Amino acid sequence: MCGLCGVLNHADHWTSGPGEASGATRPAADRHLRAVAANDVLALFGLKLESWAGRYTLRSRTGKMAVVDNLGAVWVEAEKLIGRPCDPLDPAVLAQLEAKGR
């Protein structure tokens, strides 16, 4: 737990990855990288993820906000914020991602 803000540490979620084979850890930097990667996709839904106090904040364009512990918890809150499903098999989502990648 963070001694300043009392936030529990949830770093052991599977989305945090396997860590370094050597055992070295860099949780804050990794959390930032995960947020950057997530924002490539979340932008399609008008959402933005930021690392905050060992967790993340998820914001919509209208200013709605949710706090999530890990990437696995993003999608439940994302759907609440935007009011529609976030489906990685949705052909419209895939077409947008494919267009961005080219």
Next chain:
Amino acid sequence: MSGVREPVVAHLITGFLGAGKTSLLNRLLAQPALADTAVIINEFGAVGIDHLLVQSVDDDVVLLKSGCICCTIRVDLKNTILSLFERARRGEIPPFSRLVIETTGLADPAPIIATLSADLMLKYHLRLGNVITVVDVPNGVANLNGFAESRRQVAVADHIIISKSDLADAAALTGLRQQLGRINGAANVVVLDETGEPAQALLLDTLNDPASREAAVAPWLGANSGLGHEHEASHHGTIGTFVLEADQAIAWPRFALWLSMLIHSHGRKILRLKGLIDIEGAETPVVVHGVQHLIHKPLHLPGWPDGVRRTRIVVIGEGLDRELMQRSLAAFCLPGQEVQPEQAAQ
């Protein structure tokens, strides 16, 4: 032994009614190396018939009181497991270093596995080991054809034990093996007759053990070579095994994002997922595996088991479109890679 202090490995033995689960369990527990095993048997109905047959583990057997394990999982099984740990702590039963849960023949094991792995209190005490599914030759094909529970028991298995092989002819055994392969092409399949001694490794070797991790992964690669790119759906129902692949390294954050989104939207259809992932910045593969909505902590492997550096994800699912999933994997995880026409087809 430190059974109450270290995470105990919990294995699941499942299989349809009369398949030979208890017989397998008895033969496993007769082996000295597995003596420190506690057993929970899920009682279905008023009489714990199976319990009467498990004579060698009387002191460590706990019967669930209220019927099918999958219906009462959140309370009874959790309380039963915690009470076993408490009894061990008080010295009422010997300390144990592994736990075996034998389900009823009618149980769908997927929610049992998910609950065992997701409950915060149980996670502290337990680590999920192997799912061992027993299928008998005389009745196996009929059960797979007739009962969704039987198909789902096979779909989630790490090891499939074909039992009573001495009670049927070679053609029946071949037919059963083919049907098992169509449902779950990633499991280790072992044929056992009525007198055969099952390998201790069923309860000793797991993915979490670095020493046996590569051996545990080997059957997944068999699924890859056996099925290629084809979606091999089961004849009955749509449970089948297929493989997703990627030829270039994937950034872990992108993969985690894609997989978390996938299991959020389609987790109920993903009965098992087992993958070797080529992660950017890592020379060796990362192992990812899960059941429905649950993904286990990823693990490092010391090397590529077959020398082939390529992401391969075995999916055992129900009603999933392999081509669409392959397209999704590429779009999310491999930005800039051209999508092949056959991958884009739906």
